[in-house]
Amino acid sequence: MESTAHRFPENARRALQDDTLQYMLAKSRTGFQLKRAAAAQRLPEFEALRDQGRDLKNHVLEHLDVYLEMFESKVVERGGVVHWCRTAEEARDAILGICRKAGAKTVTKGKSMISEEIAVNDHLEAHGLIPIETDLGEYIIQLRKEPPSHIIAPAFHVSKEQVADAFRAAHTDLPPERSLDEPRELITEARLMLRRRFQEADVGITGANFLVAETGSTIIVTNEGNGDLTQTLPKVHVVIASIDKVVPTLEDVSTLLRLLARSATGQEFSAYTTFSTGPRRPGDLDGPEEFHVVLLDNGRSALLGTEFQDVLRCIRCGACMNHCPVYGAVGGHAYGWVYPGPIGAVIDPALIGIKEAGHLPNASTFCGRCEAVCPMRIPLPKMMRHWREKEFEEKLQPATMRQGLGVWGWFARRPRFYHAAAKMTARMLRRASGSDGKLGSLPLPMLSGWTEHRDLPAPEGRTFQELWAERRGRK
Amino acid sequence: MSDSRSQILAGIAKSLGRATGDAQRAAARERVTGHARNLIPARAQLDPADQIRLFEQMALEVSATVARVASLDAVPDAVAEYLAGHNLPAELRAAPDPTLDTIPWDRRPTLTVSTGRARDADAVSLTGAFAGIAETGTLMLVSGAERPTTLNFLPDTHIVVLKAEQIVGGYEDAWDRLRAQAAAFEGGMPRTVNMVTGPSRTGDIEQTIQLGAHGPRRLHIVLVGE
Numbered sequence: 001m002e003s004t005a006h007r008f009p010e011n012a013r014r015a016l017q018d019d020t021l022q023y024m025l026a027k028s029r030t031g032f033q034l035k036r037a038a039a040a041q042r043l044p045e046f047e048a049l050r051d052q053g054r055d056l057k058n059h060v061l062e063h064l065d066v067y068l069e070m071f072e073s074k075v076v077e078r079g080g081v082v083h084w085c086r087t088a089e090e091a092r093d094a095i096l097g098i099c100r101k102a103g104a105k106t107v108t109k110g111k112s113m114i115s116e117e118i119a120v121n122d123h124l125e126a127h128g129l130i131p132i133e134t135d136l137g138e139y140i141i142q143l144r145k146e147p148p149s150h151i152i153a154p155a156f157h158v159s160k161e162q163v164a165d166a167f168r169a170a171h172t173d174l175p176p177e178r179s180l181d182e183p184r185e186l187i188t189e190a191r192l193m194l195r196r197r198f199q200e201a202d203v204g205i206t207g208a209n210f211l212v213a214e215t216g217s218t219i220i221v222t223n224e225g226n227g228d229l230t231q232t233l234p235k236v237h238v239v240i241a242s243i244d245k246v247v248p249t250l251e252d253v254s255t256l257l258r259l260l261a262r263s264a265t266g267q268e269f270s271a272y273t274t275f276s277t278g279p280r281r282p283g284d285l286d287g288p289e290e291f292h293v294v295l296l297d298n299g300r301s302a303l304l305g306t307e308f309q310d311v312l313r314c315i316r317c318g319a320c321m322n323h324c325p326v327y328g329a330v331g332g333h334a335y336g337w338v339y340p341g342p343i344g345a346v347i348d349p350a351l352i353g354i355k356e357a358g359h360l361p362n363a364s365t366f367c368g369r370c371e372a373v374c375p376m377r378i379p380l381p382k383m384m385r386h387w388r389e390k391e392f393e394e395k396l397q398p399a400t401m402r403q404g405l406g407v408w409g410w411f412a413r414r415p416r417f418y419h420a421a422a423k424m425t426a427r428m429l430r431r432a433s434g435s436d437g438k439l440g441s442l443p444l445p446m447l448s449g450w451t452e453h454r455d456l457p458a459p460e461g462r463t464f465q466e467l468w469a470e471r472r473g474r475k
Numbered sequence: 476m477s478d479s480r481s482q483i484l485a486g487i488a489k490s491l492g493r494a495t496g497d498a499q500r501a502a503a504r505e506r507v508t509g510h511a512r513n514l515i516p517a518r519a520q521l522d523p524a525d526q527i528r529l530f531e532q533m534a535l536e537v538s539a540t541v542a543r544v545a546s547l548d549a550v551p552d553a554v555a556e557y558l559a560g561h562n563l564p565a566e567l568r569a570a571p572d573p574t575l576d577t578i579p580w581d582r583r584p585t586l587t588v589s590t591g592r593a594r595d596a597d598a599v600s601l602t603g604a605f606a607g608i609a610e611t612g613t614l615m616l617v618s619g620a621e622r623p624t625t626l627n628f629l630p631d632t633h634i635v636v637l638k639a640e641q642i643v644g645g646y647e648d649a650w651d652r653l654r655a656q657a658a659a660f661e662g663g664m665p666r667t668v669n670m671v672t673g674p675s676r677t678g679d680i681e682q683t684i685q686l687g688a689h690g691p692r693r694l695h696i697v698l699v700g701e
């Protein structure tokens with residue numbers, strides 16, 4: 001998808017004024033948080049499992065090349081094909097090639113963030129194929145011609161009235177006076193419409209939550225069952241997965257599965273966890289005749305050995321965005337690229353460049369909730385700070401900000417001046433503040449943006465250093 | 476494409492600051508063949524009677540229904556009652572699974588049972604299971620010539636016959652049982668392993684959970700034995 005991450009401030013402003021979006025964010029946010037907390041509480045071993053999950057993924061990343069080789073050899077042994085792709089373009093072409101060889105017209109799809117990352121739908125459409133999203137949320141946003149706003153709940157931002165409008169516009173062969181007021185009615189209609197599509201599809205594309213090196217299996221974790229129909233009914237099953245998804249054994253994947261659903265939706269386990277190994281076997285009555293795995297790098301291998309390596313532990317549960325105050329205020333579209341929220345603030349700059357996505361690691365209060373709930377214990381705030389450093393090193397911020405940071409840096413390296421300046425500023429702000437102890441506006445133009453939408457609580461008058469010295473003197 | 480393969484693999488090794496060496500291969504091979512278990516939650520390590528109780532409790536929590544019967548002989552009555560109770564047609568599409576062959580369907584002559592993969596019009600399917608996993612009330616279903624996967628997803632109602640001795644504590648126990656029967660599956664893994672936890676559901680419309688998105692609206696487990 002085309003990035004608008006460089007327009008984050010405008011995107012965010014628009015999001016704050018969007019009443020439907022604000023209603024949806026207010027309605028749905030706390031649900032995920034409460035459910036995750038309850039699920040984590042119910043499993044006494046949850047925190048210890050998080051430690052093991054982190055260590056397990058660290059081990060995988062240190063041995064990523066050999067586990068990928070093992071996975072590939074098992075897929076091939078079972079009669080499948082692995083397509084190695086360095087870039088989004090290579091992956092798009094590999095998928096188009098498979099579809100063409102199969103003589104495909106219609107392609108059904110299970111939910112896959114990698115498929116959003118490589119924008120495969122546009123590519124297939126441009127070459128005369130018809131891609132059909134079958135996950136209900138993805139189907140809704142495909143009809144609305146927009147990208148997902150959340151990695152596990154793509155239509156997080158859409159109200160049921162908007163879903164009804166999209167269905168009426170698309171399903172023109174159904175009676176126009178039908179009722180679509182209730183979620184039940186919407187789901188029944190989607191089920192009916194998509195059943196036809198499942199049957200006529202020539203190729204089914206799914207993502208993968210994990211790949212198992214031991215067996216050559218790909219795994220999808222879903223609740224609807226659409227991914228299973230997508231991969232069972234057509235003659236060709238294509239799996240798109242990034243290289244960081246590989247896990248050594250069935251035991252290892254079991255550990256990660258204990259963390260995934262609980263962190264994502266607060267479920268003990270998702271309704272369907274499906275392991276696929278090669279094409280259908282001789283004598284099988286159903287299942288695909290061909291099995292392809294498209295393995296995508298797209299910049300991930302370059303993150304190994306850097307300060308961003310740990311982000312490759314991510315299992316895409318969405319807990320970080322469910323708990324992020326910034327995501328909660330502006331929603332997913334404001335981030336402007338495939339992955340929103342804290343994980344997006346770290347991975348988007350890695351995949352599309354800090355120049356394009358530099359706003360995202362700045363869109364954080366560093367409150368630390370993302371790291372506190374991340375099942376893989378990824379230090380997301382620390383990594384956002386690394387991106388801010390890179391942004392500074394590459395001189396990407398506006399001149400006023402760089403000068404401001406320069407002035408602060410000069411003082412910060414000279415404690416005596418710093419203390420004097422802090423003391424003076426604290427007194428000045430105290431005097432400038434109203435009787436309520438708040439400042440409605442700041443004097444310098446470069447700071448006035450801060451007080452445009454909120455008041456600055458004025459300092460009490462004395463600095464922390466002064467109070468500290470006094471306390472120590474008293475002892 | 477093979478060029479991309481070698482470039483990706485070489486790129487990984489280079490980023491990690493090493494060559495792809497025997498040491499890495501040995502460590503990975505040891506892990507993959509060792510099947511070492513990580514932490515297993517206490518609730519997955521109960522004694523068999525408690526495992527069965529936990530399985531039933533967890534399955535009910537995710538909106539499956541459970542009927543307990545003493546033996547396979549009692550399955551036809553239990554199934555016929557369930558279908559009548561839900562106003563469903565007395566027609567089953569069953570897996571051609573020899574482990575279900577001893578069910579005496581002729582006890583309920585009004586029940587029509589055909590076998591094969593699921594067809595569009597089939598409203599109710601009946602399959603066996605490979606295992607029941609107590610820790611989350613999860614069924615493990617494996618594909619094969621006698622167990623078509625479409626039966627698990629296409630019909631509106633899915634009835635699963637699960638024997639009490641098939642219930643295990645945790646996921647790892649089910650993998651061990653599968654490995655013990657590796658000879659039955661080409662390469663040790665069936666084409667498809669479905670872990671099924673309750674009927675199909677979605678939260679995609681305003682994050683409100685609704686059952687029966689694309690897969691079965693109802694999941695009914697007939698638990699046979701103690």
